[in-house]
Amino acid sequence: MTVPTHRQKYIxxxxxxxxxxxxxxxARRIFMHRQSLCTPPTTKQSKDDLRQxxxxxxxxxxxxxxxxxxxxxxxxxxxxxxxxxxxxxxxxEDDKAxxxxxxxxxxxxxxxxxxxxxxxxxxxAEGLRSRWQKWQRIxxxxxLDDTIAHITEHGPVMSRSFGGNEKKNSAGWWNWNPSKTxxxxxxxxxxxxxxxxxxxxxxxxxxxxxxPSEHLKPIRTDKALVDWCCTNAxxxxxxxxxxxxxxxxxxxxAAEAQAWCADKGKSLPRVITDSADGSKPKECLADPAILSxxxxxxxxxxxxxxxxxxxxxxxDRKRLRRLxxxxxxxxVFVPEAKREYGxxxxxxxxxxxxxxxxxxxxxxxxxxxxxxxxxxxxxxKPSKQRLAKLDAELIRIARFVECNDLHIHxxxx
Numbered sequence: 001m002t003v004p005t006h007r008q009k010y011i012x013x014x015x016x017x018x019x020x021x022x023x024x025x026x027a028r029r030i031f032m033h034r035q036s037l038c039t040p041p042t043t044k045q046s047k048d049d050l051r052q053x054x055x056x057x058x059x060x061x062x063x064x065x066x067x068x069x070x071x072x073x074x075x076x077x078x079x080x081x082x083x084x085x086x087x088x089x090x091x092x093e094d095d096k097a098x099x100x101x102x103x104x105x106x107x108x109x110x111x112x113x114x115x116x117x118x119x120x121x122x123x124x125a126e127g128l129r130s131r132w133q134k135w136q137r138i139x140x141x142x143x144l145d146d147t148i149a150h151i152t153e154h155g156p157v158m159s160r161s162f163g164g165n166e167k168k169n170s171a172g173w174w175n176w177n178p179s180k181t182x183x184x185x186x187x188x189x190x191x192x193x194x195x196x197x198x199x200x201x202x203x204x205x206x207x208x209x210x211x212p213s214e215h216l217k218p219i220r221t222d223k224a225l226v227d228w229c230c231t232n233a234x235x236x237x238x239x240x241x242x243x244x245x246x247x248x249x250x251x252x253x254a255a256e257a258q259a260w261c262a263d264k265g266k267s268l269p270r271v272i273t274d275s276a277d278g279s280k281p282k283e284c285l286a287d288p289a290i291l292s293x294x295x296x297x298x299x300x301x302x303x304x305x306x307x308x309x310x311x312x313x314x315x316d317r318k319r320l321r322r323l324x325x326x327x328x329x330x331x332v333f334v335p336e337a338k339r340e341y342g343x344x345x346x347x348x349x350x351x352x353x354x355x356x357x358x359x360x361x362x363x364x365x366x367x368x369x370x371x372x373x374x375x376x377x378x379x380x381k382p383s384k385q386r387l388a389k390l391d392a393e394l395i396r397i398a399r400f401v402e403c404n405d406l407h408i409h410x411x412x413x
Contacts, residue, residue: 019270019271020291022273024276026294028276029295030238030290031238031313031323033293034236034237035236035312036056036057036079037313040301041078042080042082044082045082046087047087047091049080053080054110058103058233058248058312060076060108061075061105061107061315062105063310067343067344068397071308071310071311072088073088074311078308078311093195096212098111099211100194100202101190101194104250111215115216120251121188124188125189128189129185132185138178139181142178143178147183150162151204152206155205158201158202159179162183192205192206193205193206193211227260229248230245234268236248239287242285243257244316265285268286270284270286271283276322276325282322300351301351302350304348304393305393306393306394307354309328309347310330317329326347326377331344341373341375342372344359350389355380358373358390359372360372362401366405367404367405368406369397369401369403371394371406371410372409373410374410
């Protein structure tokens with residue numbers, strides 16, 4: 001038997017602190033605060049303030065539908081009623097402080113994040129090419145180099161003015177001609193960038209002529225990319241499960257986020273968030289800064305606000321249901337006879353509760369904002385005070401979209 005010559009030192013295993021329970025109200029308000037919906041929306045906003053807001057959000061999704069105004073403008077207006085659309089255009093086209101590319105969908109993104117997208121382009125290129133080949137976008141691969149050469153020599157192009165005598169299709173992405181597909185592929189994989197839009201059509205140019213040189217140094221490892229994605233998603237969500245971290249930017253996989261949580265996430269606190277829909281409370285990873293927050297200091301403005309269907313606060317439908325007990329879907333692609341509400345319906349947010357939804361459309365010829373449908377959530381009463389809040393918001397939106405008249409064609413009680 002060997003006798004040890006020294007005493008073994010006892011090293012206790014670290015004990016994980018029990019997750020902190022967060023009330024549903026506080027959880028909603030933390031999320032809204034991180035999505036800039038607890039800030040007074042009346043503060044005068046400068047162009048630089050707008051740049052900082054988009055940086056705080058992380059990105060703003062673009063969409064072509066403009067029943068009232070395009071989604072990105074509605075998202076930004078919901079956070080500040082002094083928002084000016086020309087400031088967004090200047091940040092994109094003149095200052096190059098923002099760039100346009102893909103998160104989970106087409107979005108405007110702070111240009112300082114571009115090195116991480118360069119890594120994404122490297123990761124996605126082959127998979128994207130393979131998928132698009134299977135979707136029978138025949139012929140685009142053969143003209144990629146010619147497309148780059150043409151733009152290098154002749155300058156920026158739009159898809160509608162590029163492609164020679166190819167048949168022009170307008171039915172949607174499934175009918176793109178080879179030139180349109182080549183342009184989109186080169187944009188999605190980083191060799192081209194959108195320098196501006198005309199009538200909401202992208203104008204493509206060589207990336208090095210659009211993105212400032214200081215942002216053209218790619219992140220070289222997947223580990224660095226995953227760390228950035230998870231850290232920055234958690235900052236903007238406040239608390240999140242691995243799947244929510246992965247889905248935020250749409251860049252990394254759920255498995256990569258899970259591995260990050262098991263590794264770097266070990267040093268971060270956990271919280272259990274109470275649910276509004278009666279589901280089981282959910283344990284999440286938390287940004288340490290949220291642990292000291294209280295409901296009273298995060299109280300959102302009491303006004304009633306119209307929220308874009310593409311707003312980041314409603315994008316994750318499971319999170320929306322869990323935190324706000326609000327079911328929502330966009331019915332654009334639902335056949336009219338099967339729609340529950342309407343083609344393009346906007347959620348209504350009052351304080352920290354979703355209280356209803358509204359269907360409305362701008363008539364650009366008569367400069368009239370027409371409200372054609374209004375539905376209150378169960379248990380929500382259309383009191384005089386609530387209706388006054390709604391009227392005030394509709395008047396603000398009418399002014400924002402340059403309508404002189406507001407017509408309500410539905411019952412509000």
